[in-house]
Amino acid sequence: MIDAHEKLDFRVQQWIFKQGWDRLREIQCLAIDPILTGCTDVLISASTAAGKTEAFFLPAISAIAEDKRGVGILYISPLKALINDQDRRLESLADILDLQVTPWHGDSAQGRKSKLKRNPSGIVLITPESLESLFIRDSGWVKSAFQNLKHIVIDEFHAFIGTERGHHLLSLLHRLEHLLGRLKNPIPRTALSATLGELETVPLSLRPNKSLPCKIIKQTQSSASLKMQVKGYIETNTAVGDAVRAEHLVCNDLYELCRGGNHLVFANSRSRTEILAAVLADMCESNAVPNEFFPHHGSLSKEMRETLEARLQQERLPTTAICTMTLELGIDIGKVNSVVQVTAPHSIASLRQRMGRSGRRGGASILRMLITENELTEQSSIVDQLRLELVQSLAMVRLLVANKWYEPADSSLLHFSTLLHQILALTAQWGGIRADQIYSLLCKDGPFQHVTVAHFKCLLSHMGNTELITQLGSGELVLGHAGEKITNHYSFYAVFKTPEEFRIVSGSKTLGTLPVDSLILEGQHIVFAGRRWVVELVDVEKKVILVNRAKGGQPPKFGGAGMAIHDVVRQEMFKILCEGDYKIKVGEHRIEFADETAQSLFQEAAKFFQTANLAKTNFIQQGNRTVILTWAGDKIVNTIVAVLISKGFAAGAFAGIIEIEKADAQDVIDALKSFQTDGTISADQLAKSIPEKAIDKFDEYLPENLLLAGYAARAFDVLSTKLKIKELLTDFVS
DNA sequence: GACCTGCTGCGGTATG
Numbered sequence: 001m002i003d004a005h006e007k008l009d010f011r012v013q014q015w016i017f018k019q020g021w022d023r024l025r026e027i028q029c030l031a032i033d034p035i036l037t038g039c040t041d042v043l044i045s046a047s048t049a050a051g052k053t054e055a056f057f058l059p060a061i062s063a064i065a066e067d068k069r070g071v072g073i074l075y076i077s078p079l080k081a082l083i084n085d086q087d088r089r090l091e092s093l094a095d096i097l098d099l100q101v102t103p104w105h106g107d108s109a110q111g112r113k114s115k116l117k118r119n120p121s122g123i124v125l126i127t128p129e130s131l132e133s134l135f136i137r138d139s140g141w142v143k144s145a146f147q148n149l150k151h152i153v154i155d156e157f158h159a160f161i162g163t164e165r166g167h168h169l170l171s172l173l174h175r176l177e178h179l180l181g182r183l184k185n186p187i188p189r190t191a192l193s194a195t196l197g198e199l200e201t202v203p204l205s206l207r208p209n210k211s212l213p214c215k216i217i218k219q220t221q222s223s224a225s226l227k228m229q230v231k232g233y234i235e236t237n238t239a240v241g242d243a244v245r246a247e248h249l250v251c252n253d254l255y256e257l258c259r260g261g262n263h264l265v266f267a268n269s270r271s272r273t274e275i276l277a278a279v280l281a282d283m284c285e286s287n288a289v290p291n292e293f294f295p296h297h298g299s300l301s302k303e304m305r306e307t308l309e310a311r312l313q314q315e316r317l318p319t320t321a322i323c324t325m326t327l328e329l330g331i332d333i334g335k336v337n338s339v340v341q342v343t344a345p346h347s348i349a350s351l352r353q354r355m356g357r358s359g360r361r362g363g364a365s366i367l368r369m370l371i372t373e374n375e376l377t378e379q380s381s382i383v384d385q386l387r388l389e390l391v392q393s394l395a396m397v398r399l400l401v402a403n404k405w406y407e408p409a410d411s412s413l414l415h416f417s418t419l420l421h422q423i424l425a426l427t428a429q430w431g432g433i434r435a436d437q438i439y440s441l442l443c444k445d446g447p448f449q450h451v452t453v454a455h456f457k458c459l460l461s462h463m464g465n466t467e468l469i470t471q472l473g474s475g476e477l478v479l480g481h482a483g484e485k486i487t488n489h490y491s492f493y494a495v496f497k498t499p500e501e502f503r504i505v506s507g508s509k510t511l512g513t514l515p516v517d518s519l520i521l522e523g524q525h526i527v528f529a530g531r532r533w534v535v536e537l538v539d540v541e542k543k544v545i546l547v548n549r550a551k552g553g554q555p556p557k558f559g560g561a562g563m564a565i566h567d568v569v570r571q572e573m574f575k576i577l578c579e580g581d582y583k584i585k586v587g588e589h590r591i592e593f594a595d596e597t598a599q600s601l602f603q604e605a606a607k608f609f610q611t612a613n614l615a616k617t618n619f620i621q622q623g624n625r626t627v628i629l630t631w632a633g634d635k636i637v638n639t640i641v642a643v644l645i646s647k648g649f650a651a652g653a654f655a656g657i658i659e660i661e662k663a664d665a666q667d668v669i670d671a672l673k674s675f676q677t678d679g680t681i682s683a684d685q686l687a688k689s690i691p692e693k694a695i696d697k698f699d700e701y702l703p704e705n706l707l708l709a710g711y712a713a714r715a716f717d718v719l720s721t722k723l724k725i726k727e728l729l730t731d732f733v734s
Numbered sequence: 735g736a737c738c739t740g741c742t743g744c745g746g747t748a749t750g
Binding site: 080159165269270297324326328350488489490494495496498655 | 740741742743
């Protein structure tokens, strides 16, 4: 192990020495052999700033140092900003070895791209979309430039797993191996990530056809400790005016906790981000101190975001960013003093990623969660009485800290939208291609292995009928009229969908953009970029909203869908309510991590849970309404709701609790019993009643039956639901 | 009671 670094290229060793490192980290030593040999894929799982990128590049660069014909390393990133960071970080190492590094994305310098075109060599840093555009526009160059490719590395791999974009990436990598004649002798892939749940399943997500084995390298000694606290707040119902709004208590605490240091506050929605930033900036103003609270989210312009990122990184002025997931991935902002999560996190995986942003110079990570619950009244719902937002937050903390568990990706998705995209892309790339070639490349040996021959045939014939593709007399498929039009536009390269957005302009300055699904009226007051504005003009043609500064205002309504809580999280919530205790057991001790308000809110919830005997009660009759407590994830909850609606009930779900209006519990139970024994109700059947099934970018071009099947696989799980209902009915005592 | 990511080629004008 000590001598591992001696296998690296001499100049790489010199570079390590120059950095003043006394030795390589464990993961860096472990990565040397597998990457130098290049006979396996490698998965490197280690926390942020543990040196994952170097763990790959030190041996990979050593492996290509002697042979500079063509591009040797292909680095793929989900973000342009990461490519720019990586370009900067690789500069000194690449200089020593006289290696060319080329960042290649929509905004990178044309000069460096054309240099690579003339003289392909060294390292290319690229996005999946830019790689797709190279395939379609210049696959001949790709074939010659990458002929000598030794390694592919994917950064922030968790951001791809289970998504449309991830499937696109896998398809691109497979097409690359095919183009280079490397299907039998695959190019080794390395995946880097800090947040991977169920590690042993990840290699299949990296190479679904298993044509190479995968070596897993995991950081063992995690020296970093975690300090964490859940703080509770109560939203009072007293008359407007003298009410102590929980929001102000939250902001008072944020002001006290964050002022004077560097912090990240994750607020979960762009509108809440704007509200908190505005209130905190006002507090600075009324206290006559310089403002150090700024918003950061996807609707803000690149310039505003980059200014804030630079301010955080420089560490000259104390800075707190109130942000959405834009600051979750590894953009270079250095480490911050602490991370605050306001309202419950959406998933443990993202909580873990956020937590990793704090902890300076080997110090502890500090994470606080600020959770607000409503004051209880006679009319309070079960959700309020059970304090579900707080209980969910506590359960997530336990799963993160004690179980080290994160949500795995949903592997049941069919990705038909991306399959259609890839059929068009392949046809555009080759000019003409046979149906059986497409099938074997994408489905039989490629990443769409779940697609049946029948589905594939149906898709192709529908694409023919809609003029996306045309079959020549020779049997070859070429692009049809509609297919030409779609693939010729630059918007084709990305497989994910973006809603139309309006630009928000004040004077001559663009402040950012807003999705059009929010209704904005002239004269309306909005909060944007941390300030208040009044809308002067909405230009529908130019998609511009003109605004002026204003004194007061309501926040813009941002659109969006619901979220999916995993089975494991709901089971953990059930468990802590049953036990009446959420504290984490460490040896003989039980660690308290909630403040007094959060403790008493939890006690209220546990008392209600016990009094109503909810450990053993799944069906509750409340007047003429029936309530079902399943403690299952949202896929099962949604399936039960759809089943009940299909049987004529007025059912809905809130925070995982199913409510059926004007229904007798016994009738609901009978309906569920009949569903259980009825073999004819399938997920497809349930999906038929959904009015809008087109969700992904190319869904609108799919034949009805595939659209149905794709939606059904995403939203419903009939088998697990039947099992869950069996369990619920066994416990039922009428 | 949601969030985020990415993409081209060309024509116009300004600047050195």
